[in-house]
Amino acid sequence: MNVLDSFRLEGKAAFVTGAGRGIGKALALALAEAGADVACVDIDPATAAQTAEAIGALGRRARAIAxxxxxxxxxxxxxxxVAAKFxxxxxxxxxxxxxxxxxxxxYTDDAWRRIIDLNLTAVFYGSRAAGRVMLRQGRGGRIINTASMSAQIVNRPQPQCAYNASKAAVIQLSRSLAAEWAPKGITVNTISPxxxxTxxxxxxxxxxxxxxxxxxxxRLATPEELKGAVVFLASPAAAFVTGHDLVIDGGFTCW
Ligand SMILES: NC(=O)c1ccc[n+]([C@@H]2O[C@H](COP(=O)([O-])OP(=O)(O)OC[C@H]3O[C@@H](n4cnc5c(N)ncnc54)[C@H](O)[C@@H]3O)[C@@H](O)[C@H]2O)c1
Structure with missing residues (x-):
């Protein structure tokens, strides 16, 4: 396979959570631009619909799911x-x-729980549900979870202990799933902006x-600067990459 063709995603079906805006929107558009059909999942139905509309304009099948x-x-x-629709x-x-x-x-108990529920537990829910479908299908799959450079460093000047803990846990969760599902051809990786x-x-x-x-x-990154990373990890080009954390931080973690 030509190396550029190994980045193509035609015929693949994907979902992206938090796809209504920011990084999730850019990741959803990236997968669609590479050829995938994409379900845009968000708690906000209006923004999910806007991203789905943009993907439809690219000629891909798109669904907005609240x-x-x-x-x-x-x-x-x-x-x-998503699996039934596509x-x-x-x-x-x-x-x-x-x-x-x-x-x-x-830090209030509520704030702690809100962060852990969304940043960590929801990532487990989404990975587990996707893993079940992919195992049932029997042809492997790609799971990409958004972590953060905050998994490795402590941000400053703002204190954000729960966020940092949640993102470190996302990486170790993803590595655990990667090892468990590797024999079945399902790769699990993280991106860390x-x-x-946004x-x-x-x-x-x-x-x-x-x-x-x-x-x-x-400078800060633009969401568009994360598009190549998700396409790479979702594509045949990354067939042997699993349990990896791909940091995209303009060198932040060098210092
Ligand atoms: N922006 C950054 O600097 C940065 C850096 C590193 C990592 N990240 C991570 O990238 C991811 C996206 O961040 P962003 O900057 O695009 O944030 P954002 O706030 O711009 O977008 C988050 C999206 O998630 C949706 N959402 C929130 N709660 C939800 C829920 N319960 N169910 C479904 N959807 C929900 C929101 O409606 C929104 O569309 C997050 O995991 C964040 O931690 C962001």
């Missing part, structure tokens, strides 16, 4: 629905996540100069 991925029965139903499921991207900044001593300009971070303008100073490339 789903709160912290609700296990809803995730199981969503994944089965007739298959090849690629699962568990991306929805949230951050709450607060000193550890002021550095600071990326609604999650653009609201925190007071930190931007600090973040840029901490980043060797001296």
């Amino acid at each position: 789903c709160d991925v912290t609700q296990r029965p809803a995730v199981d139903a969503m994944v089965e629905r 007739g298959r499921l090849d690629i699962a991207v568990n991306n929805a996540g949230v951050c709450v900044n607060a000193p550890a001593v002021d 550095g600071y990326t300009g 609604e999650l971070t653009l609201a925190l303008k007071e930190y931007h100069e600090h973040w840029k100073r901490d980043t060797p490339m001296g």
Whole structure:
């Protein structure tokens, strides 16, 4: 196979959570541009529909699915629905996540649970449901979970202990699933963005100069700069890559 052809995703079916905006939207568009049909999953039906419409305009099959991925029965139903609509499921991207900044001593139980429920438990729900379908299909699959450079470093100046813990756990969860499902041809990898300009971070303008100073490339990423990573991990080009964390951080973790 020509190396460029090994990045193509025609005939594959995917879902992306948190696809309504920001990084998830860019990842969903990337998979579609590479040829995949994509279900755009978000708690916000309006933004999910906008991303699905953009994918439809690319000539791919697209579905907008409203789903709160912290609700296990809803995730199981969503994944089965994607597989039924497209007739298959090849690629699962568990991306929805949230951050709450607060000193550890002021962290409320609710904030802690909200972060762990969405950033970690929902990633397990989505991976497990996708793994069940992929094992049933018997032709392998690709699971890509959004972690963060915060799995490795402690961000500054803002304190965000629950977020950092949740993202480190996403990497170790993904490595565990990768080892368990490797014999069945299902790869499980993570992408770890550095600071990326989305609604999650653009609201925190007071930190931007600090973040840029901490980043060797001296700027935030755009969501579009993460597109190549998800296509690579979803594609035949990454057939032997599993349990890997692909860091895309402009050099942040070098310092
Ligand atoms: N932006 C960054 O700098 C950055 C850096 C590293 C990692 N990340 C990670 O990337 C992922 C996406 O971040 P983003 O910056 O695009 O965030 P964002 O807030 O811009 O987008 C998050 C999306 O997830 C959706 N969502 C929220 N709760 C949901 C739920 N319960 N069920 C389904 N969908 C839900 C939102 O509606 C939204 O569309 C997150 O996991 C985040 O932790 C972001």
